[in-house]
Amino acid sequence: VNDLINKQLTTVDKSARESAIEDAQNALAKDISTLPLxxxxxxxxxxxxxxxxxxxxxxxxxxxxxxxxx
Structure with a gap:
């Protein structure tokens, strides 16, 4: 997840950045059903x-x- 977050920080292409964020969210959702914010x-x-x-x-x-x- 940290690698995906860092990847989206340095990605210029909007669709690639959105894809990295989506992948990070899916990875977190799989491991953490509830994230108390x-x-x-x-x-x-x-x-x-x-x-x-x-x-x-x-x-x-x-x-x-x-x-x-x-």
Whole structure:
């Protein structure tokens, strides 16, 4: 996977780069059924004119739905 990631970083051809990314994703999906990307605390910072930040956080304080507006 690391080799595929490095390959796509240096590949100029868009379709070849997409292919390398797809191959890396498939390799990871085969070995890891779930990849937890939301770990640790999240901090929400907004200005006074931004509404909806308090309602976008669920009981575990994770952003589950983005309904932020101005």
């Amino acid at each position: 939301l770990q640790g605390a999240q901090v929400a910072v907004s200005g006074s004119g931004v509404k909806g930040v308090d309602t976008t956080l669920d009981a575990s304080f994770k952003f589950r739905l983005g309904t932020v507006s101005k």
